[in-house]
Amino acid sequence: EVQLVESGGGLVQPGGSLRLSCAASGFTFSSYWMHWVRQAPGKGLVWVSRINSDGSSTSYADSVKGRFTISRDNAKNTLYLQMNSLRAEDTAVYYCASGSPIAVAGTVSAFDIWGQGTMVTVSS
């Protein structure tokens, strides 16, 4: 079964750090670009970050640039998001998602496999 399972969410104080993980199974993880997308409570979907298949290229939304770091370990089929200097506005459910190899234009794609999400709450 094709699956993405996130973990690592929780409650953290403003200025704190958290590391999210996303374990992949059922597909060739190392062949896919991977993404993080977040959703604040009651709000819409916002793309956060991406990493290419071998981990050599990364991109970030302006709102998290310089604070978040995406990485991957293809030997462990796992995607990560290191989140530092967290702010209240980072409170959201964080989803990992794979970039579709079919629905793609250059390096931008739709997202065809999603994890169940992990909740991050930034509050004192």
Added chain:
Amino acid sequence: AIWMTQSPSLLSASTGDRVTISCRMSQGISSYLAWYQQKPGKAPELLIYAASTLQSGVPSRFSGSGSGTDFTLTISCLQSEDFATYYCQQYYSFPPTFGQGTKVEIK
């Protein structure tokens, strides 16, 4: 970034109805548009890509149309399991962006 306007934000409908959701882009994106369905407490699911191509396993009552700046998601005969929130997403240019969502609720 490309901005999108989805309408309506809330749609009240009954089982069996034909419903239409619109997504308008701030600039042309050819056909690089996807639609997602999200149920409460669940992750989004890809329904349609390339504006009109159904993802594998998606029922044929879902269809998409449009190109350039104006796109439409149609559900031909609304089923109980279709009550959810729907999002459009462009992948024409970086960064990928989503519409604000349309909640389809029971009338």
